[in-house]
Amino acid sequence: MNHRPSIRFVVDVSAAIVCLAGSVVAFADVRGPIAPYIVLAGAVLGCGWAMTGWLDTRDAAYAASMTVAAGIALIILISTIAVELGWWHPVIVVGVLSVGAALSNGGLSYRDFTREPRP
Amino acid sequence: MNRQLLDAVAQNVETPAENALDGGGGVSGPVTAHMRTWASPVLAAIGVVCWHASIGQIHPYSTGIIGLVSQLPVLWWLGLVLALVAVVLELARDTPRLPAMLITVVSLALVLHGTLSASETTPRFDAAYDVAGFAQYIGQHGRTLPYLDARMSWPGVLSGTGMLAQAMHVPTLWFVRWAPLFMNLAYLLPVKAIANVSLRTSRARWAALPIFLVSNWIDQDYFSPQAVDLLLFLTIVAIAIRTFGARGEQLKVVRMLMATPPYQAVRSALPRLVGLPSDAQPGELMVDDTTTARRAASFGLVLLLTVAVVVSHQFTPLALCLVLVGLAVAGRTRLKSLWLLVLILVFAWLSWEAEIYWAGHLDVVFGGVGNFGTLLGSSVTTRLAHVSSARLEVQWARLGASFVTWLGGFLGLWVLWRRGRTQWTLAILLVFPVIVAGGVNYGGEISLRLLLFSLAPCSILIAGLLDASPLRWPAAVACILVVGLLLALFPLTRYGNEVFEAIAPGDVKAATWIHHHVPVGQTVWVVNGDSPLDSAGIGRYHFALLPGPTFTSEAAYEKAIHSVSHGDWIYLSRSEGEYGIVFQGDFPGNWIQDFVFWLIGTKLVRIAYQTSTAYVLHVVGPTPRTQAAR
Numbered sequence: 001m002n003h004r005p006s007i008r009f010v011v012d013v014s015a016a017i018v019c020l021a022g023s024v025v026a027f028a029d030v031r032g033p034i035a036p037y038i039v040l041a042g043a044v045l046g047c048g049w050a051m052t053g054w055l056d057t058r059d060a061a062y063a064a065s066m067t068v069a070a071g072i073a074l075i076i077l078i079s080t081i082a083v084e085l086g087w088w089h090p091v092i093v094v095g096v097l098s099v100g101a102a103l104s105n106g107g108l109s110y111r112d113f114t115r116e117p118r119p
Numbered sequence: 120m121n122r123q124l125l126d127a128v129a130q131n132v133e134t135p136a137e138n139a140l141d142g143g144g145g146v147s148g149p150v151t152a153h154m155r156t157w158a159s160p161v162l163a164a165i166g167v168v169c170w171h172a173s174i175g176q177i178h179p180y181s182t183g184i185i186g187l188v189s190q191l192p193v194l195w196w197l198g199l200v201l202a203l204v205a206v207v208l209e210l211a212r213d214t215p216r217l218p219a220m221l222i223t224v225v226s227l228a229l230v231l232h233g234t235l236s237a238s239e240t241t242p243r244f245d246a247a248y249d250v251a252g253f254a255q256y257i258g259q260h261g262r263t264l265p266y267l268d269a270r271m272s273w274p275g276v277l278s279g280t281g282m283l284a285q286a287m288h289v290p291t292l293w294f295v296r297w298a299p300l301f302m303n304l305a306y307l308l309p310v311k312a313i314a315n316v317s318l319r320t321s322r323a324r325w326a327a328l329p330i331f332l333v334s335n336w337i338d339q340d341y342f343s344p345q346a347v348d349l350l351l352f353l354t355i356v357a358i359a360i361r362t363f364g365a366r367g368e369q370l371k372v373v374r375m376l377m378a379t380p381p382y383q384a385v386r387s388a389l390p391r392l393v394g395l396p397s398d399a400q401p402g403e404l405m406v407d408d409t410t411t412a413r414r415a416a417s418f419g420l421v422l423l424l425t426v427a428v429v430v431s432h433q434f435t436p437l438a439l440c441l442v443l444v445g446l447a448v449a450g451r452t453r454l455k456s457l458w459l460l461v462l463i464l465v466f467a468w469l470s471w472e473a474e475i476y477w478a479g480h481l482d483v484v485f486g487g488v489g490n491f492g493t494l495l496g497s498s499v500t501t502r503l504a505h506v507s508s509a510r511l512e513v514q515w516a517r518l519g520a521s522f523v524t525w526l527g528g529f530l531g532l533w534v535l536w537r538r539g540r541t542q543w544t545l546a547i548l549l550v551f552p553v554i555v556a557g558g559v560n561y562g563g564e565i566s567l568r569l570l571l572f573s574l575a576p577c578s579i580l581i582a583g584l585l586d587a588s589p590l591r592w593p594a595a596v597a598c599i600l601v602v603g604l605l606l607a608l609f610p611l612t613r614y615g616n617e618v619f620e621a622i623a624p625g626d627v628k629a630a631t632w633i634h635h636h637v638p639v640g641q642t643v644w645v646v647n648g649d650s651p652l653d654s655a656g657i658g659r660y661h662f663a664l665l666p667g668p669t670f671t672s673e674a675a676y677e678k679a680i681h682s683v684s685h686g687d688w689i690y691l692s693r694s695e696g697e698y699g700i701v702f703q704g705d706f707p708g709n710w711i712q713d714f715v716f717w718l719i720g721t722k723l724v725r726i727a728y729q730t731s732t733a734y735v736l737h738v739v740g741p742t743p744r745t746q747a748a749r
Contacts, residue, residue, distance in 0.1 A: 026286045036287035061311035069354035073427035079278035080430050088261025094286035
């Protein structure tokens with residue numbers, strides 16, 4: 001495995017772990033100085049990477065830009081829909097989103113671990 | 120060698136260190152090599168240590184009329200200089216190293232944009248408290264209050280924040296204090312993504328980041344929908360010109376227009392007139408090798424971002440629409456109809472959620488159509504009117520910084536064109552959002568918002584002055600001058616409003632007391648609204664402004680309390696007092712105290728709660744209104 005996929009793999013695994021941790025913290029109502037950061041990282045960065053990681057973008061700045069923006073946009077869109085529908089369950093929504101993102105990031109991890117090194 | 124360089128440029132491969140400022144990589148010994156390796160990160164780290172040590176010496180709640188400038192200690196300046204030297208040392212390499220650039224740029228961001236957050240123990244800026252309050256309300260109740268405030272009609276960021284805050288088990292104010300630093304760091308990502316396809320050398324691409332940090336004094340990066348939307352806006356633009364980039368594939372109708380003799384005549388004459396080559400090639404690079412599936416997924420991402428922009432802010436979608444029109448017309452993106460989709464979404468949202476605002480405020484929204492110059496002019500002149508001479512220094516510094524930023528941007532455009540590379544994408548990004556000023560009446564902040572949209576392209580274009588290998592010194596010196604000027608003005612432009620934008624802990628404590636003690640449905644009077652009162656309790660009280668415009672005499676006091684009723688509450692704070700002094704005329708320095716003493720003297724009020732900087736007064740005596748009724 002060459003240098004670039006290995007970095008991607010580390011990012012994939014980290015994102016999956018953060019998403020899982022974020023969903024646990026949200027569902028279990030864990031309080032503490034670090035807890036909000038874990039939920040935030042899982043909901044924004046984890047969900048963002050779960051969507052944009054599949055695009056295989058090579059430019060780190062471009063990939064990071066899309067990841068952050070996608071994560072924020074997803075939260076904005078889903079929360080707006082929740083407000084419009086009158087179905088407001090923030091913990092459930094963020095927790096489920098994070099679990100879904102963890103699954104997607106798990107899939108990314110598997111793909112980047114098993115595929116051939118890129119030229 | 121020239122051929123190799125051309126090939127490297129064509130393939131977007133960063134050129135090897137050659138003719139660098141550091142002598143092309145020659146190392147005289149291991150000590151020098153170590154110094155060269157570690158100098159920039161170590162200097163950046165020392166700079167951050169100095170900056171951190173200086174924070175305790177800054178007293179943001181007792182600043183003068185020009186803000187924090189007089190408060191900044193020597194250590195702070197030392198920290199800034201070290202962070203800057205670290206950035207410059209790293210940029211002196213032909214190919215700056217990623218980890219070192221990250222360290223140095225983050226340290227510079229910390230010094231420039233983290234100072235206010237670090238030195239102020241409570242979040243700053245009343246507008247950020249408003250946003251946090253709206254988000255808190257949506258987070259707790261799951262619904263908006265569109266009749267309360269226009270911002271509630273574009274609740275995207277507010278509902279997103281409310282949802283996250285509930286899931287994180289924190290109040291929405293949690294997001295506010297460090298938001299400017301994090302927003303600035305986040306902006307750097309799309310700025311770098313756009314710079315990577317606009318400029319050729321690694322040095323210039325990286326240089327755009329510190330230039331962006333230095334030029335962003337605008338204070339529109341506080342926790343707010345427009346700050347978040349700017350990030351989404353820049354990312355959409357990055358995707359449109361990268362994954363869907365085109366180098367001059369104009370629409371058919373545009374190509375037909377371009378083939379007409381008048382256009383050809385202008386095209387050949389105009390460049391010569393301003394000393395530009397007429398055979399310049401598109402400067403945008405095509406770098407993203409992508410598949411149809413990835414393009415489809417990227418388009419889905421663009422749609423997601425676009426919808427998020429539309430539901431979050433009034434102004435940004437229009438700027439996005441105009442930029443996309445410009446990119447489509449100039450053939451800089453293959454998303455030629457995306458602007459139409461944005462427009463449809465904007466009107467769909469106006470008709471659906473923002474109908475309450477739209478129906479009653481058509482004149483407000485479109486009343487200024489065509490009054491382009493008037494709107495911009497009034498936006499600027501209102502900021503220069505009714506302010507003291509000391510205060511004018513800040514305002515003029517801000518105007519000067521805006522001018523220098525734009526000048527630098529156009530200079531970069533001109534220099535790059537002279538080198539044979541047009542930068543239509545950046546030119547469109549720079550100019551097109553300004554057109555919004557001719558179509559929408561956005562109030563006094565329109566010029567700030569427009570400048571905010573121009574910052575990213577200006578930063579990249581100013582960095583374009585360094586975009587040559589080897590460096591061309593006249594352009595490099597121009598770049599240094601522009602950045603030096605922006606940097607010299609930065610403490611005045613960025614921290615100049617702190618005298619009233621800093622919200623003291625005492626102000627927040629008094630506001631919190633109101634939220635805990637004032638019964639639902641009561642009226643809370645304020646003198647100008649520059650307060651943190653909206654951070655909670657949205658919809659619980661009726662907030663009202665005491666009629667001004669001055670609080671300088673007993674007659675003015677009597678006029679101010681004319682509408683107050685028995686049982687009402689009055690909130691008076693340091694930030695309101697300072698705002699009055701700066702923007703509301705010739706108020707005496709201690710006018711809040713004078714007003715309080717007068718109110719107590721009339722036995723109209725009693726002090727219900729008091730901190731070192733704020734008063735909560737309860738109206739208990741007979742008011743002018745009740746006396747008149749008797």
